[in-house]
Amino acid sequence: MSYLVDEKGYYGAFGGAYIPEMLYPNVEELRQNYLSIMESEEFQEEFRQLLRDYVGRPTPLFEAQRLSEKYGARIFLKREDLCHTGAHKVNNTVGQILMAQRLGKKKIIAETGAGQHGVATATVCALMGMECIVYMGEIDMERQRPNVERMKILGAQVVPATSGSKTLKDATNEAMRHWINNPSDTHYIIGSVVGPHPYPDMVARFQAVISEEIRWQLEKQTGSQAPDYVVACVGGGSNAAGAYYHYLEDPEVKLIAVEAGGLGVDSGKSAATTRLGRSGVLHGSKTLLMQTEDGQVTEPYSISAGLDYPGIGPMHAHLFTSGRGEFLDVTDEDAMKAGIELSRLEGIIPAIESAHAFAVLDRLSLERDDVVVINLSGRGDKDLETYIKWGKY
Amino acid sequence: METQELDKNRINRLFREKGNDLLSVYYTAGFPGPEDTMEIARLLEEAGADIIEIGMPFSDPVADGPTIQASNNQALKNGMSIARLLSGLRNMREQISLPVILMGYINPVLQYGVEKFCSECEQAGVDGLILPDLPMAEYLQEYKQIFDNHGLKNVFLITPQTSEERIRQIDDNTDGFIYMVSSAATTGAKKGFSDEQLEYFERIRSMQLQNPLLIGFGISDHSTYSKANEYARGAIIGSAFIRLLSETEDKERDIKKFIKEIKGRS
Ligand SMILES: Cc1ncc(COP(=O)(O)O)c(C=O)c1O
Numbered sequence: 001m002s003y004l005v006d007e008k009g010y011y012g013a014f015g016g017a018y019i020p021e022m023l024y025p026n027v028e029e030l031r032q033n034y035l036s037i038m039e040s041e042e043f044q045e046e047f048r049q050l051l052r053d054y055v056g057r058p059t060p061l062f063e064a065q066r067l068s069e070k071y072g073a074r075i076f077l078k079r080e081d082l083c084h085t086g087a088h089k090v091n092n093t094v095g096q097i098l099m100a101q102r103l104g105k106k107k108i109i110a111e112t113g114a115g116q117h118g119v120a121t122a123t124v125c126a127l128m129g130m131e132c133i134v135y136m137g138e139i140d141m142e143r144q145r146p147n148v149e150r151m152k153i154l155g156a157q158v159v160p161a162t163s164g165s166k167t168l169k170d171a172t173n174e175a176m177r178h179w180i181n182n183p184s185d186t187h188y189i190i191g192s193v194v195g196p197h198p199y200p201d202m203v204a205r206f207q208a209v210i211s212e213e214i215r216w217q218l219e220k221q222t223g224s225q226a227p228d229y230v231v232a233c234v235g236g237g238s239n240a241a242g243a244y245y246h247y248l249e250d251p252e253v254k255l256i257a258v259e260a261g262g263l264g265v266d267s268g269k270s271a272a273t274t275r276l277g278r279s280g281v282l283h284g285s286k287t288l289l290m291q292t293e294d295g296q297v298t299e300p301y302s303i304s305a306g307l308d309y310p311g312i313g314p315m316h317a318h319l320f321t322s323g324r325g326e327f328l329d330v331t332d333e334d335a336m337k338a339g340i341e342l343s344r345l346e347g348i349i350p351a352i353e354s355a356h357a358f359a360v361l362d363r364l365s366l367e368r369d370d371v372v373v374i375n376l377s378g379r380g381d382k383d384l385e386t387y388i389k390w391g392k393y
Numbered sequence: 394m395e396t397q398e399l400d401k402n403r404i405n406r407l408f409r410e411k412g413n414d415l416l417s418v419y420y421t422a423g424f425p426g427p428e429d430t431m432e433i434a435r436l437l438e439e440a441g442a443d444i445i446e447i448g449m450p451f452s453d454p455v456a457d458g459p460t461i462q463a464s465n466n467q468a469l470k471n472g473m474s475i476a477r478l479l480s481g482l483r484n485m486r487e488q489i490s491l492p493v494i495l496m497g498y499i500n501p502v503l504q505y506g507v508e509k510f511c512s513e514c515e516q517a518g519v520d521g522l523i524l525p526d527l528p529m530a531e532y533l534q535e536y537k538q539i540f541d542n543h544g545l546k547n548v549f550l551i552t553p554q555t556s557e558e559r560i561r562q563i564d565d566n567t568d569g570f571i572y573m574v575s576s577a578a579t580t581g582a583k584k585g586f587s588d589e590q591l592e593y594f595e596r597i598r599s600m601q602l603q604n605p606l607l608i609g610f611g612i613s614d615h616s617t618y619s620k621a622n623e624y625a626r627g628a629i630i631g632s633a634f635i636r637l638l639s640e641t642e643d644k645e646r647d648i649k650k651f652i653k654e655i656k657g658r659s
Contacts, residue, residue, distance in 0.1 A: 008530075011453075013491075016528065016529055016531065018499060018526045018527065018528060018531070019526055019528065020455070020456040020525035020526050020550065021549070021551060021552055021555060021574070022456060022550070022552050022554075022574060022577060022578075022579075024528075024554075024555070024559075025552075025554040025555065025556070026554075055414065088616040154659060163462060164452065164453070169453065173453050176455045177456075177457075177458070177579050180456065180577065180578065180579050181577060181579060183552075183554050183577045184554070184577070209602050251481050273575040279503075280500045280503060280504065281498075281499050281503060282453060282500065282524065283453075283455075283498045284526075289500075291500070291502070291504065294475065294476070294501055294504065294505075295451075295475075295500045295501035295502070295503065295504030295505065296451065296469060296501065297452045297500075303451050349550070369607040
């Protein structure tokens, strides 16, 4: 079985491009060109150079001794938190801005939840001198205020999304509406492995640099390119897609995906899509989706803005239904505790999104010589206020 | 024989029998009140509309502007759903004879079950469907047969950015009408058409498509309606009508007046 996209844009039963005709020309233009652009030597050279000199790649693979000791395994942290702008999101925005330039686009729009993707987009727009508009849910603007200010400092316009739950889903709706209204000179930089084909595949390829590096870094440190586990949090699923990418076809490597349980899966306040969702269509792809019996998308909830989304990328829906990936969920409370624990044990304050991934360590029935790679997708600077409010440290 | 076949569908009959200046009116099911849907349809028929488009509300209507978004939200709050809509339309054909089209996003239809949905549409006397986020390739592969079996016309959208090749492909794969979106935009009433839009209308008209064209998005008054009718068989009005529905205190009087003003009959 393949876990990558097929020529029709599907991952098993999931994916496709369910978009209104108004978006078709743009998405089709991208579909026809993205592979040849990405694979061209000229593109790769510029992409790699920016990842190295601007983003600061390769990011370290750090063996976390005290965490390893506590959980009884060899635990390695892939330090995406050390990327410029503080999260893995920038790998994708660097790729997509180069793509936008080659498609002749002049303006950039994006949606953002935690604000990390918004900041990463505003950053590359500043770098390339392109106009940037970021849609962000009103609630997220409050809980991720520092990122709102960062975007503004970088010269981006931040537009509040005031419909629905006023979070990531609604910001995505607004970004799509903007694109419908401005089809010719604008590129939409989607921030995760969601959206109509080819977005999930394109974003996964840009993020694949994460597992590409893990392979050689792990070999240097352990003698083997393949760990026993790769663990990542899943909002839309881009950091997970990047961390899994080069291990998808290697069944020995267990892929652990961690969703936001919110106040608990049965509490009505959760974003654990694989537990609560079923197949449906949102934002251009068929995927697992939290929805009512009538097919209305339900409002998700998570303490972390970046995981507060009612769907997951189609690639992950396929990993889940095929059994290739194991999906776990973690409550707000457990994620916060895991974040504090990582801070105390390793001196690293993680983004609350990333903290979710750490909270499953005690559920993996690990053996001493198991090698676990956790994708530390971002740093916690943006979340200080949430940590402070939570207060239990 | 073939003519008879075609004419079984009210959409085909309308375009065969009536001339130009057709007016199709969109409104959202369950808006403004949960039980208003059939009454509005009746009033539209009485007032002289030619096609009725009933929107099936969705939580995330990405192709719609603020007015229709708000009506979707209100309708959902009022408890509208596909099940409720279809059961409300069950005796529709005892009350109205105009062609009726249901318009909505694909997800609620998928969850209801495509076969069940289409079969109940047929029973109610629905003539066509507009599902903007159902891609053509998917439609042809998985849905067309079901739609055809139940006598439902699938209406495709075209926009100023749609390539000639794709327009031809759309024209070859439908036999109801083509919904010509007047500009690169989400739904919403605007004032007047630009020269660029008129050039686009002219470009499409000169393609001499087999299917009749209706122009929609941004039609708000008599002047945009009649301008659209210089290039197409008719026009579709949505947001402006939704606005009327949210303001009116006397539906019967105001819907009559609205249609009369749009059509410019005195
Ligand atoms: C640090 C961090 N990790 C994870 C995510 C979740 O996104 P994804 O699942 O696409 O990696 C976000 C999103 O904002 C984030 O900021």
